[in-house]
Amino acid sequence: MKRIALLGMPNTGKSTFFNRLTGAGARVGNWPGITVDLLSAKVLLAGSMVEIIDLPGFYNLHGFSDDEQVVRHFLESQPVNGLVVILNATQLDRQLALLLQLKTLKLPITLVLNMADEAKQMGVKIDVERLSADLGVPVNMISAKYGHGFGHVRSAIETVLRDHPQAVLANKQAFNQDDNIEAELDRIVSDTVTTPITLPADLSRRLDKVLLHPWLGLPLFFITVFLLFQLVYGIGTPLQTGAGWLLDQFKSGILEPALAHAPAAVKSFIVDGLYDGVGTVLTFLPIIVVFFMFMAVIEDSGYLARAAYLMDAIMARMGLDGRSFVMQLMGFGCNVPALMGTRVMRSRALRLLTMMVIPFSLCSARLQVFLFFTTAIFAPRAAAVVMFSLYLMSFLMAFLTALVWRGKYRSHEPLLLELPPYRFPTIKQLLAQGWQQSGHFIRGASGFIIAGVVIVWALTHYPFNVPPASTTTLAGQLANWMEPIFAPLGIDRLLSIALLFGFMAKEIVIGALAVIYGAGQNNLSGIIAGQLDWVQAYSFMLFTLIYTPCLSTIAVLRQESKSNWFTVLAVAWPLGLAWLVSFAFYQGARALGF
Amino acid sequence: MNTSLDHLLANQSGTITAIDAGSELTRRMSALGLRLGRRVEVIRIAPWKGPLQIRIGHTELMIRRVDAAKINILLNA
Numbered sequence: 001m002k003r004i005a006l007l008g009m010p011n012t013g014k015s016t017f018f019n020r021l022t023g024a025g026a027r028v029g030n031w032p033g034i035t036v037d038l039l040s041a042k043v044l045l046a047g048s049m050v051e052i053i054d055l056p057g058f059y060n061l062h063g064f065s066d067d068e069q070v071v072r073h074f075l076e077s078q079p080v081n082g083l084v085v086i087l088n089a090t091q092l093d094r095q096l097a098l099l100l101q102l103k104t105l106k107l108p109i110t111l112v113l114n115m116a117d118e119a120k121q122m123g124v125k126i127d128v129e130r131l132s133a134d135l136g137v138p139v140n141m142i143s144a145k146y147g148h149g150f151g152h153v154r155s156a157i158e159t160v161l162r163d164h165p166q167a168v169l170a171n172k173q174a175f176n177q178d179d180n181i182e183a184e185l186d187r188i189v190s191d192t193v194t195t196p197i198t199l200p201a202d203l204s205r206r207l208d209k210v211l212l213h214p215w216l217g218l219p220l221f222f223i224t225v226f227l228l229f230q231l232v233y234g235i236g237t238p239l240q241t242g243a244g245w246l247l248d249q250f251k252s253g254i255l256e257p258a259l260a261h262a263p264a265a266v267k268s269f270i271v272d273g274l275y276d277g278v279g280t281v282l283t284f285l286p287i288i289v290v291f292f293m294f295m296a297v298i299e300d301s302g303y304l305a306r307a308a309y310l311m312d313a314i315m316a317r318m319g320l321d322g323r324s325f326v327m328q329l330m331g332f333g334c335n336v337p338a339l340m341g342t343r344v345m346r347s348r349a350l351r352l353l354t355m356m357v358i359p360f361s362l363c364s365a366r367l368q369v370f371l372f373f374t375t376a377i378f379a380p381r382a383a384a385v386v387m388f389s390l391y392l393m394s395f396l397m398a399f400l401t402a403l404v405w406r407g408k409y410r411s412h413e414p415l416l417l418e419l420p421p422y423r424f425p426t427i428k429q430l431l432a433q434g435w436q437q438s439g440h441f442i443r444g445a446s447g448f449i450i451a452g453v454v455i456v457w458a459l460t461h462y463p464f465n466v467p468p469a470s471t472t473t474l475a476g477q478l479a480n481w482m483e484p485i486f487a488p489l490g491i492d493r494l495l496s497i498a499l500l501f502g503f504m505a506k507e508i509v510i511g512a513l514a515v516i517y518g519a520g521q522n523n524l525s526g527i528i529a530g531q532l533d534w535v536q537a538y539s540f541m542l543f544t545l546i547y548t549p550c551l552s553t554i555a556v557l558r559q560e561s562k563s564n565w566f567t568v569l570a571v572a573w574p575l576g577l578a579w580l581v582s583f584a585f586y587q588g589a590r591a592l593g594f
Numbered sequence: 595m596n597t598s599l600d601h602l603l604a605n606q607s608g609t610i611t612a613i614d615a616g617s618e619l620t621r622r623m624s625a626l627g628l629r630l631g632r633r634v635e636v637i638r639i640a641p642w643k644g645p646l647q648i649r650i651g652h653t654e655l656m657i658r659r660v661d662a663a664k665i666n667i668l669l670n671a
Contacts, residue, residue: 009625059625064618093651094627124652182629214641309656313644316658322645414619414661416626419647419654 001042002050003078003167004157007071007102008086009095010057011420013114015039016144017086018054019432021153038070046158050081061101061174065346072175075105079167082108082160084153089119089126089141093189099135100181104174108164109137110156116141116148118421124193131192204302204421211303217310224303225329232294232333233364236287243286247279265464269457272468277453277504285438287364291333293434302420312415318399319406321415324354328398331361335553337437339560346413353402353409355557356570359549360398362391365506369544372510376525377537386538390545397546397577405573452504452551459500469497469512489543489582490536490590499543505550535594539586546578595669599634599662600646607635608667615664627653628665 008014022041039054055074056067063069085102087095092113099111113119113126132139138156142149211220255275259267298304307329308322315325323344331338338358345351362370370390374383459475466472471480478500479493486496494517501512510524517527532540548554548571558567602608610632613620627650628634637647637654645656 060621063621063625065622090652091627094625094629094653097625208637208647212638212640212647214638305656309640309645309647312656312658313640313642322656414615414622415645415656415658416619416622416661417656418626419656421654 002045002048002081002161002165004045004050004052004082004084004161005074005078005080006052006054006084006086007098008057008114009059009088009098011418012057012086012088012095013144014057014086015054017112017114017142018052020144020147020150022052038074045154046161048161050157050161059098061098067346075170076172076175079169080107081164081167082110082157084110084112084157086112086114086144089113089115090124092124092126092193096189097181097185099137100185101174103135103137105170106174107168107170108160110153110160111135111137111139112153113139113141114144117143117146118423127192127194131188134188134191202421207422208306208419211306212309217306221303221307221310225332228294228298232287232291236290239286239290240283243283244279247275247283251275251279265461268461268464269454272461273453273457274450277457277508278450285442288334288337289434289438292337292437293430295330295333295337295437296430296433302422305417305419308415308417309419318402319410320354320357320402321350321413322417323415324350324357327354328358328361331358331363333364335359335361335363335549336556339553339556342560347411349409350411350413352561352566353405353411355561355566356405356409356573357398357402359553359557359570359574360394360401360546362394362545363506363549365550366545369502369506369509370541372525373528373537373541376528377532377534386541390541393542393545393581397574397581401573401577447555456501456504460497475500485579488587489579490539490586491543491582492531492536495540499547502544503548503551505552506544507550509544535586535589538589539582542585543578543582546581547575597667597669599636599648599657599665599667600659602636602646602667602669604636604638606669607633608669609633610665611668612666613664614666615661619661619664623665626655627651628655633670634665634667 006014006018018039018041022043038056040051042049042051044050053074055071058065058068058071060068061072083102083105085099087099099109102109111132113128119126126141128139128141138159140149140152140156142153211217213220251271255271256267259270262270304326307326310322311325312322315321324342327338327341329338330341335358338361339355342351342354342358345354370387374386378386456475459478460469460473462474463472470476475497476493479496482496483493486493486499491499495513498509498512502509513528514524517524528537554567554571557570558564561567561570596611597608599608610628610630613623613628613630615623623629632650635649637649639646643659645658646662648655648657648662
């Protein structure tokens with residue numbers, strides 16, 4: 001099969017171009033270096049099927065970063081019919097260097113200049129014909145975002161395929177020789193690119209003046225993120241309620257009648273175990289989709305890179321960097337996408353340390369538990385202070401973890417990050433992003449979730465002749481066994497069963513408590529308030545905040561770190577920390593006479 | 595006047611005269627436009643010894659002070 005490789009620097013719209021060209025939905029992000037896995041797609045060009053490969057964005061053919069090595073390795077080993085090189089039209093002064101390097105490979109090349117719209121906005125003028133003649137390769141201007149200029153690019157690629165029907169390997173010498181292209185680069189750029197001497201006072205710079213203000217910058221950022229979360233839950237929660245209603249309808253209308261004659265254990269397994277467990281997780285899908293869509297806006301806008309700038313000074317003191325903070329913040333929505341977001345980091349040590357810190361972010365699922373407990377136990381004004389203290393605790397635990405482990409995961413990754421001009425994604429990109437990321441989450445976590453659901457069901461329902469979660473069930477026996485561990489924390493055996501459920505997903509904790517106490521959602525508050533004093537309740541909340549977030553998070557920790565040892569550490573450390581903090585709080589408070 | 599990039603104040607600019615950052619970082623800098631002879635302007639500096647926001651041509655970057663110290667600058671008059 002004929003093969004065309006797509007190359008370019010990060011942040012040039014390469015992925016968007018790939019999507020447009022192939023019709024597949026590759027991920028698009030305004031964050032340098034986001035494409036990690038090799039994407040490829042087959043399209044019909046010049047009358048035959050052609051494989052298009054999207055190589056990772058890279059800066060330099062002779063570089064040593066992972067991405068650069070991936071590209072070099074690919075070009076050394078795979079014969080291709082041609083290269084399509086994408087450069088950012090607004091940054092030709094530096095990006096053309098890459099094309100000059102690639103020319104030494106002696107492969108057929110087509111050059112695509114993307115972001116024609118932005119170049120025009122910035123007043124950058126490019127003499128395309130002269131550039132093409134100087135470089136000796138065909139050049140086309142496009143706007144991948146708006147889909148302008150694609151017809152010309154397609155026919156340029158088809159010309160390459162017709163002229164070079166045989167795939168060839170790159171010139172080996174090109175990989176070793178160090179290039180001396182400065183003079184040529186400067187000559188071509190000054191010949192063909194004219195840029196205004198003073199940039200038009202564009203919106204990006206005016207925005208930066210406010211958003212990157214030394215003292216206002218951070219508060220503004222936190223307010224923006226807070227409003228965004230409000231919006232996500234404002235839109236997502238009704239959808240979640242709707243999804244829950246649909247699942248209930250299916251359960252009572254179809255599933256339960258269908259299983260009316262099945263043995264009780266089978267029915268309980270399917271309904272109380274699989275369906276309720278998986279269903280609870282599924283109801284969070286709408287929030288996840290909406291969350292990812294809003295993430296796409298922020299990500300593509302270039303604001304995340306600014307947040308990294310604002311927080312870097314503080315994070316550096318903890319062995320992390322500005323990007324770690326951005327991921328931690330994403331974790332307040334859901335830990336899962338935040339963990340996946342650490343892929344932008346090159347240094348493995350830095351990435352692992354960041355992944356260690358993210359699970360302490362007080363995610364929306366834990367928020368539910370805390371909202372329930374604080375309103376049940378505390379007076380309204382005290383409840384707000386308690387919530388705030390839990391958020392504070394979340395940051396404190398994350399920073400403590402970083403300080404403890406930064407010695408083991410030491411990195412010297414220099415932070416040299418592009419601050420791209422502010423941009424806004426199109427609706428189509430938003431939808432594609434929400435859809436794709438959620439799909440990824442479901443595919444990655446579903447096996448784990450189902451396994452967890454089955455285990456918890458078995459623990460709380462076996463043996464079948466006693467009430468679920470009572471003392472004689474497996475979970476009850478486990479609770480008895482765990483009693484010495486949890487008693488010093490003021491967490492009784494019924495609550496410790498709820499913590500077992502919480503290990504699967506924090507979303508289930510409240511529902512589990514309802515089953516355990518044999519109460520409906522409505523009178524559960526009263527029962528809890530009657531059984532626990534505030535010290536016990538706060539100790540329980542501290543433990544819930546700090547210990548292992550959920551099965552999905554563990555699954556992603558494993559998937560992203562590819563290390564069992566790290567996964568064990570990332571589960572055991574928070575567990576130990578949770579116990580110590582709850583113990584210190586509970587015993588301290590009791591000693592003080594509360 | 596010769597100095598290093600981390601000593602520039604906001605709104606000061608200069609020409610890069612030397613980069614001493616080891617081969618990998620030097621390449622990365624070069625790819626982002628930080629090369630000998632290029633003019634670089636400091637736009638703003640984050641508080642608490644935070645990173646610098648700089649501009650080279652049309653590209654804006656953030657760079658940590660430790661890394662900026664590896665770039666020698668001839669201050670523009």
